[in-house]
Amino acid sequence: MIYRAVRKVSTAVRPGKKRASGPAQDSREEILAVATQEFAQRGLSGARVDEIAARTRTSKRMIYYYFSGKEGLYRAVLERVYSEIRQVESQLDLDGLAPQAAIARIVELTFDYDESHPEFITLVNVENINRGKSIGKLSSVHKRYAHILSVMARVLERGVASGVFRPDVTPIDVRLVIAALCYFRVSNRYTFGALFDCNLAEPAVRARHRRMIVDAVQRFLKV
């Protein structure tokens, strides 16, 4: 009863194209949001479809209706988180910046995104444990990342041309170094924390590492 009212409101707020696709989209989105949490928290085989359903306002049957199964739901979740980070990264505007400053911006964006989206990191981990079986099937992911590499390539070229960057690293190399340094802190926070008895999430440590990683990448690129 109550949720009907809610859904009518949301239909009014966001009208569908033809028919009342508002409620449907809400259900879809709600399922995806809950599933993202659940898959990130428990992994692919650890996540429970019933649990996901219970935590939405819809039913389990709807998950099968929209996503045709656990696998399909997982794939949709992956696609969603990758499309979000792609969008964030594509908003970078580096053209006015000097090469070193541009690199700093890229590192800071990556660092901040990873730190504030641990569920994204975990999902990527899940997919790697899964041997990339699902990401390979996502047509949307593949092409878009070429764009990011080309942005990186332009920055590197400018840096090399002005004599501040060395010429023997590829965009993929730089991307790997940046990703590795930012990703690991979040990805391995539990094991690294336990092994070395430290808390990487502490604000002071985090801020210091942010500066440190920016610096490390700049040193890496210096002639």
Add this chain to the structure above:
Amino acid sequence: MIYRAVRKVSTAVRPGKKRASGPAQDSREEILAVATQEFAQRGLSGARVDEIAARTRTSKRMIYYYFSGKEGLYRAVLERVYSEIRQVESQLDLDGLAPQAAIARIVELTFDYDESHPEFITLVNVENINRGKSIGKLSSVHKRYAHILSVMARVLERGVASGVFRPDVTPIDVRLVIAALCYFRVSNRYTFGALFDCNLAEPAVRARHRRMIVDAVQRFLKV
């Protein structure tokens, strides 16, 4: 019938202390080896106790006999892989080397170990998805890692004293940078490979990255 014969042979080869503990140890070890593979391949909740049992020469009942459950088995597997890498790392002898060379050796060891033990990397990933619930309970892990940090600290001190290393990085920082760069290539090989359409396992790429990471860490430490 056949396996009895096999076990008698192995008993003869490796006699137990009092009773015939040879076969027992063999069973334990065999279970652990299979379970390591299985947990690394399918994750904690994805691994099947029945499957592990089927792939050993013993039965499922023995897994419960020795490890008291899936959880206990997983913990034993974690302990085993961590103790192995600890052993490898403790064999490092750096005292004769100049600081930069010592750092190079540490990086190369980490790189080579990670590359040749992807199942270790995956298990660490699994444990992080698991929020470190098990590694916290492993008393054996915690203390031993202090030793590795102290080795690192000595190298850094020597480097700082001789003016080749900057003084503002801690052993944990260096450890983090090295681990991140080596770990990520293996941990994220599937997603990174799919996104950027490259194969990090290719020998040429691997060799180049090995040199590149050694160089990156040395640049990171340079005054």
Add this chain to the structure above:
DNA sequence: GTTCATATTAACTAACAAGTGCGTTCACAG
């Protein structure tokens, strides 16, 4: 107001997977 596609619910099932009860075998001590 009938039609039709979309959206939704409740109850069901078939398979699976963790964990156990219980009996057996084996080596050796007495």
Add this chain to the structure above:
DNA sequence: CTGTGAACGCACTTGTTAGTTAATATGAAC
């Protein structure tokens, strides 16, 4: 021999879990 305890296998229980069946509601369009 025989008693004992560790090492082992078989078959079972019990709860869970992905996925389904079938019936129904909704609302736009005609």
